[in-house]
Amino acid sequence: MTEPPRKRSRVACTSCQSRKRKCTGDQPCSTCVQFGVDCHYDLESRKKRDVRLFQLQSAPFLGLPSLVDGGSMGGGGSISSRPESKHSPDETAARLNSLDANSGAAFARRLGLKIDPTNAPKLHLFAWNVGARHPAPASSMPASFSPAASPIVDLISQDEMRALVAVFFEKVDPCYGFIDRDDLLRNLSRRWLPSTAESALPYGAFDAVLCGVGAFGCLFSQRQATPAEQQLAESARLILEQHQVTDATPSVDLVTAWVLRVAYLRMTATPNAAWMASCSLMHLIEAAGLHLELPSEDTDAPLCSQPVEPCNPEIRRRLFGMARHLNVWISFELARSRVVLYGATSLPPTPRSTSQPTEIFGLLPMSESLDPNKTQDSPALEAALTDVLSVVHTQPPLILVQCNLMLCIYRRLRALNCIISGALLDQVLAIAGKGLRAAREMVAANCPWHQAANVPFQVVCTLLAIDNRTALTMLGDAMATLREVVAAYDTEVMREAYSTAYLLMLLHQRQKEEDTKVLKDVLHVHSAASTSQTEAGGGQAASSTEPHHSLADYPGFSWLSDLLVDMPSLQNFDMERFMYTDMPGTPGAGSLPTG
Numbered sequence: 001m002t003e004p005p006r007k008r009s010r011v012a013c014t015s016c017q018s019r020k021r022k023c024t025g026d027q028p029c030s031t032c033v034q035f036g037v038d039c040h041y042d043l044e045s046r047k048k049r050d051v052r053l054f055q056l057q058s059a060p061f062l063g064l065p066s067l068v069d070g071g072s073m074g075g076g077g078s079i080s081s082r083p084e085s086k087h088s089p090d091e092t093a094a095r096l097n098s099l100d101a102n103s104g105a106a107f108a109r110r111l112g113l114k115i116d117p118t119n120a121p122k123l124h125l126f127a128w129n130v131g132a133r134h135p136a137p138a139s140s141m142p143a144s145f146s147p148a149a150s151p152i153v154d155l156i157s158q159d160e161m162r163a164l165v166a167v168f169f170e171k172v173d174p175c176y177g178f179i180d181r182d183d184l185l186r187n188l189s190r191r192w193l194p195s196t197a198e199s200a201l202p203y204g205a206f207d208a209v210l211c212g213v214g215a216f217g218c219l220f221s222q223r224q225a226t227p228a229e230q231q232l233a234e235s236a237r238l239i240l241e242q243h244q245v246t247d248a249t250p251s252v253d254l255v256t257a258w259v260l261r262v263a264y265l266r267m268t269a270t271p272n273a274a275w276m277a278s279c280s281l282m283h284l285i286e287a288a289g290l291h292l293e294l295p296s297e298d299t300d301a302p303l304c305s306q307p308v309e310p311c312n313p314e315i316r317r318r319l320f321g322m323a324r325h326l327n328v329w330i331s332f333e334l335a336r337s338r339v340v341l342y343g344a345t346s347l348p349p350t351p352r353s354t355s356q357p358t359e360i361f362g363l364l365p366m367s368e369s370l371d372p373n374k375t376q377d378s379p380a381l382e383a384a385l386t387d388v389l390s391v392v393h394t395q396p397p398l399i400l401v402q403c404n405l406m407l408c409i410y411r412r413l414r415a416l417n418c419i420i421s422g423a424l425l426d427q428v429l430a431i432a433g434k435g436l437r438a439a440r441e442m443v444a445a446n447c448p449w450h451q452a453a454n455v456p457f458q459v460v461c462t463l464l465a466i467d468n469r470t471a472l473t474m475l476g477d478a479m480a481t482l483r484e485v486v487a488a489y490d491t492e493v494m495r496e497a498y499s500t501a502y503l504l505m506l507l508h509q510r511q512k513e514e515d516t517k518v519l520k521d522v523l524h525v526h527s528a529a530s531t532s533q534t535e536a537g538g539g540q541a542a543s544s545t546e547p548h549h550s551l552a553d554y555p556g557f558s559w560l561s562d563l564l565v566d567m568p569s570l571q572n573f574d575m576e577r578f579m580y581t582d583m584p585g586t587p588g589a590g591s592l593p594t595g
Helices: 014-019 030-035 048-058 089-102 104-115 158-171 181-191 205-219 227-244 252-268 271-288 313-334 360-368 378-390 396-415 422-444 450-466 469-473 475-488 492-536 558-566 575-582
Strands: none
Touching: 014 030, 089 396, 104 313, 104 396, 104 450, 104 492, 158 181, 158 205, 181 205, 205 227, 205 252, 227 252, 252 271, 252 313, 271 313, 313 360, 360 378, 360 396, 378 396, 378 422, 396 422, 396 450, 422 450, 422 469, 422 475, 450 469, 450 475, 450 492, 469 475, 475 492
């Protein structure tokens, strides 16, 4: 049996390059392992496209496999298997660039490398959410708790459930609106009826819905996890696993419970867990046919390929919209592939209220347009940015979603080296400031949306990247907002994000100081040369009376006199005093002349 051909690496490590040996491209490569030497790759070589491809294909990202094309799922199985790309090198490089730009983690890493390659933070999803939910010190899981799915009626009372439902619809539903409140409360009452009652609702997928809603109610009412929240979240998971192994068409209740599960994981769990759950949710949507518009008298939409449980058309659309939103943004932030349901005919949901016409679903088309598989040039991205900035949101959670989308588009524009106009950049900074205020409101109201952690951190990175006076003056507000999130949710995730933001600012400051020192050294040399030329030209010897200098005394500055004449706004500017005060080595430097 012939051996398979050796995998050829696009980038060789420095050790193999110096010894002129074949390199496998692993980390470490097999050659370095064989000879027991350190394996290091020079990722700053001139072959930028091959290096970038190597980075995305081989660098482990938060414990995930390849960043390109989704890779394989941890724990076996895969989301999709794609053949080798047939795109041209330029198209492949553009896609990788877009994939990278969509990820806030890659943006923070690139920013750090640009400032200080030696001390830059590693590739990591900082401020993914406020952190894992840990129980309060005084509380612990009851001894009777067992890792088995429990009926909701055995976990909490009906009054406790109604209180948690009220929290959900007050704080979560305005942004994530995909459950009919009246229908939920009606079935909730039926669930707590005696099992002998004719209208009693038996144990089933609706229990997972109630557990999911209840877990959210606890999450948005308690700073730290309670035993009830942990029981509800775990029971929801186990019920969903039980139903996942059946061959029956997924019910609307099951899909609803899955949407709740993915949203809860996005706010409390690791990136890998949230991403895999979001992909599973999209496949359930397809299996249930919720991505297809049901035929009616006014439409010729195709019939679903399988029986579909009767459901309000608006709820169907909202469930599909929520699944898309979660999968798109989790995939973007991890720089991974999303699940696309081709042939979807579902219509956009109708706004619930004319007084609040803007909902999260209105941002979906703009979000999906950022798919790295779609070619986006600078004019198209600028138009998308303008559209996002023109939307007016008043609810803090939706403001955070809008700000997150705006930051993603801005990263894409920067990746294309696009110069944004001053007016558009001012709007970007204005929405960033609005997002910071919304994050503080969410923290004060005990609403741990993941964007309340993610947006302030990404705003800090964006302000450092913009690096103008207006952006730098906003850094204090951005860091103070991040600090408020840390104070409210004192988790390792938030402490790490705050420390990383501080490190990026420190590196930026040091870079500025080094640049300033270079300028000062140059000015000092030429100031000394100017003084020596003046003395060699027969200038008066130094005396106790300080001589008067004019701009003509400074070689190369004679043009400033004409500038002051031509620009009325500078006619009141005392350039000679400025030269005395700020030029090192100049007589009287460091203090203002006395007369």
